[in-house]
Amino acid sequence: MTDKQRDVLLSIQDLHVWFELRRFGFGHAGYVKAVDGVTFDLHYGETIAIVGESGCGKSSLMKTILGLNKPTKGKVTFEDLDVGLLGGEALRKYRSHIGYVQQDPFGALAPFMNVQQILEEPLRINGIRDSAERESRVRKVMEEVKLTPVDDFLHKFPHMLSGGQQQRVVIARAIILEPKLVVADEPVSMLDASVRVEILKLLRGLQEKYHLAVIYITHDLSTVRYFSERVFVMYAGNVVEKAPVNSLVHNPKHPYTEALMDATSDPDANNALQYRELPPGEPPSLVNPPSGCRFHPRCPKRIEGLCEVEEPYDLAADDHLVACWLYK
Amino acid sequence: MLNETLLRVEDLVLHFKTQKGSVRAVDGVFFNLAHKEAVVILGESGCGKSSLAKAILRLLPRNIERYDGRVYLDGDDTMAMDDESYRQNIRWVRMSLVPQAAMNSLNPVLKVGDQIAEPMIIHHGVKKEEALVQAAKMFQHVGVPVDFLDRYAFELSGGMRQRVAIAMALVTAPDLVILDEPTSALDVLTQANIFNVLKRLKQELEVSFVLITHDIATSSELADRVAVMYAGQIVEVSDAHRFFAEPLHPYSRMLMASVPRLRANVEPEFITGQPPSLLDPPKGCRFADRCPRRFEKCSEEPPTANVDGIQVKCWLYTS
Numbered sequence: 001m002t003d004k005q006r007d008v009l010l011s012i013q014d015l016h017v018w019f020e021l022r023r024f025g026f027g028h029a030g031y032v033k034a035v036d037g038v039t040f041d042l043h044y045g046e047t048i049a050i051v052g053e054s055g056c057g058k059s060s061l062m063k064t065i066l067g068l069n070k071p072t073k074g075k076v077t078f079e080d081l082d083v084g085l086l087g088g089e090a091l092r093k094y095r096s097h098i099g100y101v102q103q104d105p106f107g108a109l110a111p112f113m114n115v116q117q118i119l120e121e122p123l124r125i126n127g128i129r130d131s132a133e134r135e136s137r138v139r140k141v142m143e144e145v146k147l148t149p150v151d152d153f154l155h156k157f158p159h160m161l162s163g164g165q166q167q168r169v170v171i172a173r174a175i176i177l178e179p180k181l182v183v184a185d186e187p188v189s190m191l192d193a194s195v196r197v198e199i200l201k202l203l204r205g206l207q208e209k210y211h212l213a214v215i216y217i218t219h220d221l222s223t224v225r226y227f228s229e230r231v232f233v234m235y236a237g238n239v240v241e242k243a244p245v246n247s248l249v250h251n252p253k254h255p256y257t258e259a260l261m262d263a264t265s266d267p268d269a270n271n272a273l274q275y276r277e278l279p280p281g282e283p284p285s286l287v288n289p290p291s292g293c294r295f296h297p298r299c300p301k302r303i304e305g306l307c308e309v310e311e312p313y314d315l316a317a318d319d320h321l322v323a324c325w326l327y328k
Numbered sequence: 329m330l331n332e333t334l335l336r337v338e339d340l341v342l343h344f345k346t347q348k349g350s351v352r353a354v355d356g357v358f359f360n361l362a363h364k365e366a367v368v369i370l371g372e373s374g375c376g377k378s379s380l381a382k383a384i385l386r387l388l389p390r391n392i393e394r395y396d397g398r399v400y401l402d403g404d405d406t407m408a409m410d411d412e413s414y415r416q417n418i419r420w421v422r423m424s425l426v427p428q429a430a431m432n433s434l435n436p437v438l439k440v441g442d443q444i445a446e447p448m449i450i451h452h453g454v455k456k457e458e459a460l461v462q463a464a465k466m467f468q469h470v471g472v473p474v475d476f477l478d479r480y481a482f483e484l485s486g487g488m489r490q491r492v493a494i495a496m497a498l499v500t501a502p503d504l505v506i507l508d509e510p511t512s513a514l515d516v517l518t519q520a521n522i523f524n525v526l527k528r529l530k531q532e533l534e535v536s537f538v539l540i541t542h543d544i545a546t547s548s549e550l551a552d553r554v555a556v557m558y559a560g561q562i563v564e565v566s567d568a569h570r571f572f573a574e575p576l577h578p579y580s581r582m583l584m585a586s587v588p589r590l591r592a593n594v595e596p597e598f599i600t601g602q603p604p605s606l607l608d609p610p611k612g613c614r615f616a617d618r619c620p621r622r623f624e625k626c627s628e629e630p631p632t633a634n635v636d637g638i639q640v641k642c643w644l645y646t647s
Contacts, residue, residue, distance in 0.1 A: 053515040162602060163373070192373050194372065221516070222588040222589060222590040249590065263517045264520075267547075269551065269568040272366075272551055
């Protein structure tokens with residue numbers, strides 16, 4: 001579990017990522033507040049999960065960590081680098097410390113390159129000129145992700161591989177530069193049930209072996225408990241709950257987290273006999289989010305006169321933080 | 329519960345012709361479905377479950393090599409009908425489909441109301457105004473605001489588009505709706521919402537569903553019966569209560585063990601190996617290569633055994 005002694009690898013402080021909207025291509029028309037005040041620390045070798053629905057800002061957060069977006073306000077610090085200020089060669093070097101596992105493996109692999117070319121690409125870009133060394137590293141990483149026998153796969157193109165094998169190539173590419181952090185954006189949502197578990201276990205094995213820090217982005221709460229130490233739940237650009245995974249699963253605090261858990265099914269024939277209780281409506285627009293707590297229009301437990309007025313801040317019970325007035 | 333059989337599928341075969349040989353996508357599929365019931369067809373990608381939907385609804389591509397078997401709808405042998413009478417009397421009249429990725433299958437240049445009304449105009453020959461009234465009624469059933477009739481698909485959220493696609497399948501009041509992966513691209517809350525809608529429709533409109541999916545956990549939201557498909561064949565047909573408690577076929581068991589659970593702390597397990605190619609499926613049991621309980625007999629085609637009303641295609645259950 002979370003070890004307080006561990007050093008911080010990635011620190012995010014009051015991060016805001018806003019995208020400007022323009023009317024007819026020019027003239028200011030407001031901002032899409034995709035990430036609006038997110039703060040957390042990630043330690044060396046730690047796995048965290050970011051859970052949220054589409055449009056909650058989890059991808060914008062991830063892209064900012066990868067240096068693909070610039071923070072509007074706030075700071076992303078990796079070791080002692082301020083990621084927002086990096087550019088050019090420094091940014092390229094920074095990215096070699098981070099592996100990225102995409103959601104759709106087929107879309108993430110160039111169709112005209114074979115497995116060897118795909119896996120050599122990051123090495124080439126990072127200045128490994130010796131082709132023998134490149135090949136030996138490619139072979140080693142393919143063994144790691146169990147694309148074996150290696151010679152069978154080396155010259156295959158992505159379309160010749162199954163979904164699970166494609167995802168293994170994507171993972172191999174993410175770890176070939178021996179990164180300190182891997183960002184996995186819904187790495188298994190496109191895969192079949194039985195392959196999903198296989199890929200998650202592979203990722204977990206690599207994480208333990210190389211002491212990788214992993215950010216696992218997902219909308220599926222049921223996989224989270226097998227794959228992360230801490231969970232952050234995002235809603236409409238905010239992190240509403242931060243907790244160790246067992247604490248969250250057994251004792252969800254935020255009404256939105258409760259709703260997410262209620263909506264997640266376990267295989268049980270009794271599910272068909274009852275309706276599920278769900279919050280009404282849909283997530284709000286990120287251009288004009290609701291005042292106060294962003295979940296208040298849908299919240300069954302809202303406190304009139306408080307939730308719609310004041311924005312809740314992180315309230316803590318030990319290491320279980322929740323941004324909700326119910327816990328004041 | 330009415331126990332009259334609405335749909336009976338027997339020995340349904342659909343083979344495709346390809347350059348590499350014949351692909352046996354649907355290879356002797358059978359199951360029954362009673363009125364007001366929902367059957368779930370569970371299977372992984374490439375097991376032929378979407379081809380099964382096409383075979384039942386006779387929405388066939390051109391490269392057919394073999395297409396036979398029997399499909400009875402309320403006792404009528406639909407395979408005996410010619411294409412035109414099938415179109416006029418069965419498809420979208422008594423049986424309709426919510427296609428895979430239904431949210432992207434709506435016509436972007438038509439208002440959704442007009443699209444929903446279209447099957448009524450074509451199949452029931454009613455005037456457009458009348459059809460729109462029926463469309464509005466369906467919108468209420470699936471929980472879409474009626475003023476959305478005048479909107480275009482791009483103006484709706486994913487969940488709303490999915491509801492519109494369901495409304496389109498229901499507008500002609502069919503007895504049976506086939507749902508092909510209806511929620512796979514949706515968020516958790518939206519997904520749960522759609523299943524609430526489907527449960528309500530089953531009660532209110534007395535419609536039956538064939539739900540085709542790979543998602544075992546959410547399939548339990550609607551299932552009365554479960555049919556498990558592997559490599560083009562049905563390996564187990566069971567009722568939901570017994571299936572979700574303890575499936576019989578080794579494949580079903582391993583599939584069930586691979587589901588991560590939120591409410592129980594059980595480590596999920598995966599199935600090693602890959603499903604066989606449908607180009608040249610192995611003789612005998614198709615799951616034998618991956619099966620932990622295989623024995624000599626498995627090299628022969630297993631018969632379908634009946635274990636207290638559960639049908640299992642496995643040698644372990646033959647007495």
